[in-house]
Every structure is written in C-alpha cells, then in structure tokens.
Amino acid sequence: MQFKTLATVCVLAVVRPAVADLAGDIGNAVGDVIEFGQNVASGAVNVATVIASGAVGVATEVAAGAESVATNLASQVVNQSTRLSSARSTATASPSGSGSSSNQAKATGTPTNAAGAVENTAEDYNDTTSGAAAFRGVGVAAGFTALAALLTF
Numbered sequence: 018m019q020f021k022t023l024a025t026v027c028v029l030a031v032v033r034p035a036v037a038d039l040a041g042d043i044g045n046a047v048g049d050v051i052e053f054g055q056n057v058a059s060g061a062v063n064v065a066t067v068i069a070s071g072a073v074g075v076a077t078e079v080a081a082g083a084e085s086v087a088t089n090l091a092s093q094v095v096n097q098s099t100r101l102s103s104a105r106s107t108a109t110a111s112p113s114g115s116g117s118s119s120n121q122a123k124a125t126g127t128p129t130n131a132a133g134a135v136e137n138t139a140e141d142y143n144d145t146t147s148g149a150a151a152f153r154g155v156g157v158a159a160g161f162t163a164l165a166a167l168l169t170f
C-alpha cells in the first residue's frame with residue numbers, strides 16, 4: 018500500500034507540473050485567440066470607418082460638382098435667354114435699313130426682321146452642330162463597315 022502511495026506521489030510530482038504548464042499554454046493560446054479576434058474586429062471597424070468616410074467624401078464631391086454644373090447651365094440658359102429677349106425688344110431699324118440693337122448687332126429691315134436675324138444665327142449654329150454630329154455618325158458607320166470587311170477576309 019505504501020508503495021502505491023509512493024508511486025502515486027512520484028507520478029504526481031512529475032505529471033502535475035507538466036499538466037500545469039499545459040494548462041498555462043492552453044490559457045495563453047486562448048488569450049492570444051481572443052486578442053487576435055479583438056484586433057480583427059478593431060481592424061474591421063477601422064476599415065469600415067475609412068470606407069464610410071471615403072464614400073461620404075465622394076458623395077459630397079459628386080453633389081458639389083453636380084450643383085456647380087447645374088448652376089453653370091442655368092446661368093448660361095438665363096444669359097442666352099436674356100440676350101435673345103434683349104435683341105427682340107431693343108432692336109431698332111431705320112427705314113433706310115440700317116440700325117443697331119443694344120448688343121451692337123447690326124439690324125436691317127424692320128424690328129421683327131432684326132429679331133429674326135438673331136434667331137436665324139442661332140438656328141445656323143444648331144444646324145452646324147447637328148451637321149457635325151451627322152458627319153461623325155457617317156464616319157463611325159464607315160469605320161464599322163471597314164472593320165466588318167477586314168474581319169471577313
């Protein structure tokens with residue numbers, strides 16, 4: 018009986034520190050996993066914060082740009098409308114066919130014709146730009162036709 022007790026004491030003397038070390042290692046590993054999880058969570062929060070901040074910054078810039086474009090377009094429309102209205106209302110013509118409007122455009126004929134000249138100029142501009150667009154369209158069509166011809170060889 019004493020031998021069993023002595024053997025148990027010896028085994029426990031050897032095993033107990035090893036078990037304690039193993040328990041300590043397991044505890045450290047669990048602590049490391051917890052710390053890693055906290056770091057990942059903190060990093061995810063930081064990344065989400067940076068992404069959200071960037072998205073807000075981009076949205077702010079886009080909104081400011083859109084507002085600026087809208088303001089510029091509105092200003093141009095008002096300016097062009099004012100010029101046309103001014104040309105219509107202030108164009109004068111003498112019976113001899115010479116005269117001027119407030120924006121120094123020469124007017125000939127009756128005031129109605131002077132305003133018509135301003136409108137015709139605007140129409141000529143529109144015709145020119147639409148003609149250029151049509152010319153580009155023909156060029157694109159010709160380019161695709163040439164590409165199709167090359168691909169068939």
